[in-house]
Amino acid sequence: MPSLEKPLTRKRRRASSVVEGFVQLPAVKPRGRRKKDDGVVAEVLINGNGTASSSKAEVLKEEKKGKLKGEKLTNGVNGSTSHKSDKLVEIPNGVEKKSGKPKEKEKEKEREKVDELKGAQKDGKKEREKDDREKDLERNIDNVIFGDVTFKAWYPSWYPKEIIGEKALSCEGKGPGITVKELYICRRCFGYSKVLVEWVRHCRCCEREVPGTKVYSHGAEGEAGGWSVWEVDGGVETLFCQNLSLFAKLFLDNKSVFFDVSGFNYFLLVHTSPHTLETQIIGFFSKEKMSWDNNNLACILIFPPWQRKGLGALLMGVSYAIAKREGIMGGPEKPISDLGKKGYKRYWGAEIARWLLGVRDTDRKKGKGMVDVERISKETWIAPDDCLNVLREMGVVEKAGRGKGTVERVRIDKVRVKEWVAKERLGLERVVDEDGFAEGYALKEVEVEEDEEVEEEEAEE
Template sequence: MQTKRLKLSEPLQLFENEDLETGIAYYVKRFNGVNDEKLVATLVEIRDVCDAGLQKNRDEKKEQNLVMPGTQMEKIVTTNGDVLSEEKRHKLYYIHYEGMDRRMDEWVERERFIEKAPAGAVLITPEVLAATGNSNADAKPQMTGALTRSQRRIHEEFHHMQKSYDDMDAYTAKLEKEHEQRTKVKNIDRVVFGRTDIQTWYFSPYPKECHNIERLYVCEYCLAYTPIREQFACHVRHTCTQTRPPGQEIYRNDDITIYEVSGVNDKIYCQSLCLLSKLFMDHKTLYYDVQTFMFYILCEIDRSGSHLVGHFSKEQLSENNLACIMILPPFQRKGYGKLLIQLSYELSNRERWIGTPEKPLSDMGKVSYRSYWWWILIDAMEQVKDDTISATELSHLTKIAVEDIVSTLQTMCMVKYWKGQYIVRTNKRLVEHCKSSNIGKPPKVLLDTRMVKWEPTVRRDQLNGGVAWEIPGAISSR
């Protein structure tokens, strides 16, 4: 759709005096770090806040001393107990940018709204605005260039692509809409965790006293939480004696360590971990029923202790070797996610089980897993002497489930169904093409399996008449 440009002669004052309505799409200014962009956003909620302490950061997500009371409050009270008059009340607007992940949703001020958007308007490429807030007639949309079909497949494989309701089946779309309605507004703006102050992404079902607050304070060791800064400071200085997660340390390599924590033995800690994780995960549903899960906590080590940076959970005796995975935003893009994925497969290997992550994968989870699967599969296919191999044989070589192999290799048309089984093309020319396409790169952080101090209490091949299989050393030792 062609972007409608505002004429410089159009009076914006008329629109600025209009009342904004929830559920209506508007053109909104957003700062991308370099320029102002004009994007389509739907107004989700309107709230009164107090002007006291408000720092007007027009377009950047900086720290704000905001008080965001619930919509049912008749009075607005400052931190020192003064009741503000009607003149001192200030409105903020919660918006969702169409075509973008909900973690980009934010509270904005009235001046960010440009005009109503026409029905069905979605801007795939944002229009760059002049500093005045009007459209620049000379500005051109940012173009990424035409992609070949092969390049487009690879791009979608390794980049976060938000799925629309039209791309889902009717039942999934219904569930997605219900979930979005329940969690449409973030209830916590920022979380102070250890030495980091993090902008949250999504709604999390913390107790009501923690809703609609500027900051939630969470202890990085025991995960106790409070919305009151003074209580948090007292807890850190005088109450909390922990310097690491509970449970058993099962991996340590240089300044990285991983602990195994039981949902039965450390129920409160695991519940608090799930609540914290939900602030950065859109579709996490496990909050309180943690007794059947094990949690693997990844930490960075220094002299003061083990500092949590991420984790994955795993349901005991499930066919899935991973249920949920989360890396805190300040520690993303360091290879920690793939390190945890490697560990999940190492654990299922030791259980004598070909594991698979719980489905469906989130959009970001799919990107991480596909990258990992390509790395393992390409390395294994380079060792295959023939031009073809069955997906079942490749599964036993790599310890990746057949369904994951098929879904991964279909992107490059490397698998076909023939005589009741899937056949994978492994000729050297095709494998080299995949490597030259910059897929299958090794993770930034490799798991040293010699450092994994863990053995299963029960092997899967000894349950339900299962069949044991060999673990080829050249591949499983990664």
């Protein structure tokens, strides 16, 4: 039976082959949001002949090339286009992705992490430096037995290797820790030992009196105990001053002179018992024999059991009184320790407040006066810089311009001065009695001659 289908002509045969080729193509699915695979699919659909005209690498290469030239690319699936100048890159599956901003945010996060790491490294370095400083100041002696009193040491002191050991002396500044649990100190000569039996034997035999010369007496020594100050030449009493310096280093962090004491004079604060008349050294201050900076004090210490009794102010007052007798305007050697700063602030403040409250007002307004720093310095014998710093810390200074020449003038409110004195609980009594000094002590011959000339002139008039 003849076929009813019409024979295929040449045109119909070509069209059929195209359709069959198209139908026989395997289904190609886009893989997620990957743009490269979609580019391949688009190329196949555009060709429409059942075979890809170019490989995947060539398609990607042409696509990249078209982007660089700013050509318009047809995706084929949804007809979307993309340009190089666009910030948004269009993907065939309809998902939009930002290309620039996420990278910038990631870079910022990375920079923040790097900064955090650098900050952590700096903090770690500071902590290590702090630990090193603490190790440098690590104590090598734990307890001190001074006569019948026991107390702890604050800082290391470099006693001989027979006491603290050879390891402590060869550690190059970093202490090995506690090497001596108890150090016994003679309360008369400041001799030392770490063996109890030897120390007891020494104390029974030691009859050392207070060395040097008495230069100041404070109060009656027969009533409620008296205080006195003795001057000791480091070049004469060398061993005593060396032992005293080693003992003082246990409580001072900035003292460095232990053995070369010949260039210093030591002023000992001595207490005399009203019942037994026994003497006890409870503090001292040292002073250079020749100071190019006009320092009236090198270091000062009240032994820990006798601190917080106002005795430090007594030694400070004696040092300023001696400097005034010598005609030298100065102050303590700097830098001053933290404990010394507190003591000097109270002493300077009390001296300045007492003079300010006693000076006659020069302003019509009640309770206020007009003075200059130079005048305050001459009256109290405190250096001008120290005067100005203390007045500022007291909060009683008001700027009043300059006087004659370059003299800086300030306005002082007496009401504020009284409030500050009450707040700090200071006494305004004189710390040092000028009559307590030995006759003629530390007075220059030039000053004595000048005083005699003034008296003669007054007598002639």
